[in-house]
Amino acid sequence: MDGLLTFMGTGTSMGVPTLGCDCAVCTSADPHDRRLRPSVLLKWHDPGEDGRERFVVIDTGPDFREQALRAKLKHIDAIFYTHGHADHILGLDDLRPLSFTAFRENGPIPLYASPETTKVLERVFDYTFSPHATYPNRARLRLEPLEERTTVHGVEFLRIPLMHGKMEISGFRFGRTAYLTDVSGIPEASFALLEGLDNLIISALRQEPHPSHATVKQALGWARRTGARHTWFTHIAHELGHEATNRELPEEVRLSYDGLSFPVSL
Ligand SMILES: [Zn+2]
Numbered sequence: 122m123d124g125l126l127t128f129m130g131t132g133t134s135m136g137v138p139t140l141g142c143d144c145a146v147c148t149s150a151d152p153h154d155r156r157l158r159p160s161v162l163l164k165w166h167d168p169g170e171d172g173r174e175r176f177v178v179i180d181t182g183p184d185f186r187e188q189a190l191r192a193k194l195k196h197i198d199a200i201f202y203t204h205g206h207a208d209h210i211l212g213l214d215d216l217r218p219l220s221f222t223a224f225r226e227n228g229p230i231p232l233y234a235s236p237e238t239t240k241v242l243e244r245v246f247d248y249t250f251s252p253h254a255t256y257p258n259r260a261r262l263r264l265e266p267l268e269e270r271t272t273v274h275g276v277e278f279l280r281i282p283l284m285h286g287k288m289e290i291s292g293f294r295f296g297r298t299a300y301l302t303d304v305s306g307i308p309e310a311s312f313a314l315l316e317g318l319d320n321l322i323i324s325a326l327r328q329e330p331h332p333s334h335a336t337v338k339q340a341l342g343w344a345r346r347t348g349a350r351h352t353w354f355t356h357i358a359h360e361l362g363h364e365a366t367n368r369e370l371p372e373e374v375r376l377s378y379d380g381l382s383f384p385v386s387l
């Protein structure tokens with residue numbers, strides 16, 4: 122089955138341009154250097170339901186509303202969360218209007234998250250998830266435990282355990298594509314889940330080391346080890362200019378950019 126993957130945001134937690142910064146990348150005229158907070162959208166035609174379009178989003182950061190408008194997103198079937206940091210969850214409340222429509226049709230939108238991420242979502246959005254929540258216009262969302270494998274309308278999402286500093290977080294594989302953001306380490310056992318990839322999407326923050334994010338060099342090393350046919354960097358900081366960085370990378374490795382879209386096998 123074929124799907125379409127779209128990058129809704131490819132920037133690091135502060136976004137690019139970064140507030141108050143006058144560096145060459147933050148003031149660049151190249152639209153590829155404008156990066157919203159990281160998120161991807163996967164779309165496919167449901168073979169079980171007359172080819173109805175299905176939409177899954179990974180992470181809803183603070184730019185989610187703007188990203189959903191750009192992508193002309195009118196419907197969401199499920200959301201997967203990588204972890205509970207602000208740049209990955211703070212747009213959750215903007216799901217409200219889409220959740221009202223989904224609720225009328227099939228009930229609340231399922232959100233798949235690890236126990237740690239679920240705890241953060243319940244705390245930050247207690248007015249949505251608390252059993253005592255009374256706000257009538259709260260989002261219609263349903264927190265679901267993230268299992269090793271989750272199937273959404275015929276597409277299987279495999280959880281890939283990753284390290285983000287000292288914290289274990291989740292990456293996802295669907296078909297021959299994997300989305301691994303906020304990575305600082307890949308546990309040995311996770312490499313076995315990353316064999317035979319057409320597309321590896323992996324975070325590469327900058328050239329200088331960071332305690333909880335991979336450098337370009339580290340990400341390149343992991344990309345080589347997986348043997349993925351194509352590698353796309355994401356969660357990119359303002360130290361990396363789009364054109365200049367791409368010139369230095371091997372041909373099969375590219376920086377992704379907001380709005381980039383390509384077909385994927387599911
Ligand atoms: Zn992040």
Ligand SMILES: [Zn+2]
Nearest residue numbers: 142144147359
């Ligand atoms: Zn800057």
